[in-house]
Amino acid sequence: MALVAARGTLLRAGVRLGTEAAACGRNGTRRSASHRVLVEPDAAAGIATIKFKNPPVNSLTLEFLTELIICLEKLENDKTFRGVILTSNSPGIFSAGLDLREMCGKNPAHYAEYWRAVQELWLKLYVSNMILVAAINGASPAGGCLMSLSCDYRVLADNPRYKVGLNETLLGIVAPFWFRDTLVNTIGHRASERALQLGLLFPPAEALQVGMVDQVVPEDQVHSTALSVITQWLAIPDHARQLTKSMMRKATTDNLIKQREADIQNFVSFISRDSIQKSLQMYIEKLKQKKS
Numbered sequence: 443m444a445l446v447a448a449r450g451t452l453l454r455a456g457v458r459l460g461t462e463a464a465a466c467g468r469n470g471t472r473r474s475a476s477h478r479v480l481v482e483p484d485a486a487a488g489i490a491t492i493k494f495k496n497p498p499v500n501s502l503t504l505e506f507l508t509e510l511i512i513c514l515e516k517l518e519n520d521k522t523f524r525g526v527i528l529t530s531n532s533p534g535i536f537s538a539g540l541d542l543r544e545m546c547g548k549n550p551a552h553y554a555e556y557w558r559a560v561q562e563l564w565l566k567l568y569v570s571n572m573i574l575v576a577a578i579n580g581a582s583p584a585g586g587c588l589m590s591l592s593c594d595y596r597v598l599a600d601n602p603r604y605k606v607g608l609n610e611t612l613l614g615i616v617a618p619f620w621f622r623d624t625l626v627n628t629i630g631h632r633a634s635e636r637a638l639q640l641g642l643l644f645p646p647a648e649a650l651q652v653g654m655v656d657q658v659v660p661e662d663q664v665h666s667t668a669l670s671v672i673t674q675w676l677a678i679p680d681h682a683r684q685l686t687k688s689m690m691r692k693a694t695t696d697n698l699i700k701q702r703e704a705d706i707q708n709f710v711s712f713i714s715r716d717s718i719q720k721s722l723q724m725y726i727e728k729l730k731q732k733k734s
């Protein structure tokens with residue numbers, strides 16, 4: 443059902459499904475029919491690299507989310523691929539998180555469609571049967587950080603500009619319970635409480651110390667490190683690893699699934715508030731002014 447909804451969005455956005463399917467082909471060549479998601483398949487190794495390509499900052503627009511969801515679903519259903527590396531096609535920015543313009547000045551139906559797609563991406567990532575490794579080659583605030591937290595392993599490039607964290611409170615918004623749960627499952631309750639309230643964005647050394655990432659490596663070694671991690675994980679029998687992953691994570695996703703519609707309604711009413719719209723507009727303005 444979610445895939446049908448996602449396809450509806452893509453069709454409205456003018457993306458042809460035939461070419462979209464080709465984007466996740468497995469003959470070893472890069473296919474780029476999908477505009478915002480590049481897939482580099484290595485069928486022999488059973489690994490695909492997904493590269494985000496949604497300039498300028500890989501923010502999660504509805505179209506980008508939809509392409510990612512469909513791409514992940516296709517890889518999930520193709521038994522050739524057992525492992526996926528998520529990275530950015532534009533080193534410097536992994537992902538700026540949710541697209542602020544999707545949450546500003548739109549109508550409730552749009553907010554609901556958008557939030558359903560955000561939920562869907564998280565559900566696809568968090569309990570994927572595949573081994574997911576985030577090769578974080580740039581800044582990764584909020585929703586960008588959530589994507590990497592939803593992977594099985596995180597490798598961060600050692601650059602002080604590449605901060606990671608859930609900074610929602612700095613925007614005057616609140617990370618929903620399933621963002622919180624994903625963080626708590628990764629770094630524990632006390633560290634999450636502090637990080638979430640203060641909206642902390644951690645530079646690499648601190649991110650490693652608190653457990654937001656598993657490894658920090660020189661920038662030019664992020665992809666090769668992710669590959670060698672995935673190769674180690676591939677040595678574990680799939681059925682045992684998948685059941686273990688499910689045992690660790692399913693309660694967290696079930697919690698959202700059982701209150702998915704209520705979570706959408708919460709989001710719509712929260713984001714539609716005048717005060718929240720004002721906060722978001724001010725934040726967008728601040729980003730603009732930073733440039734001048």
Ligand SMILES: CC/C=C\C/C=C\CCC/C=C/CC(=O)SCCNC(=O)CCNC(=O)[C@H](O)C(C)(C)COP(=O)(O)OP(=O)(O)OC[C@H]1O[C@@H](n2cnc3c(N)ncnc32)[C@H](O)[C@@H]1OP(=O)(O)O
Pocket residue numbers: 498499501535537538539540541542543581583584585586609610613615616617618708709712713726729730732733
């Ligand atoms: C009770 C509770 C109930 C329900 C709760 C419900 C919901 C609330 C929770 C919603 C969850 C939200 C999670 C999110 O992901 S919010 C998004 C947070 N993201 C950020 O804070 C990142 C902001 N961006 C940056 O910090 C920098 O842009 C970045 C470090 C990523 C890159 O810096 P750089 O200097 O390289 O680029 P900029 O010049 O800043 O930006 C270039 C242009 O891109 C635009 N931009 C940046 N980020 C975003 C974004 N997230 N969405 C849309 N657009 C973005 C920026 O404005 C520039 O645009 P132009 O000026 O060129 O037009």
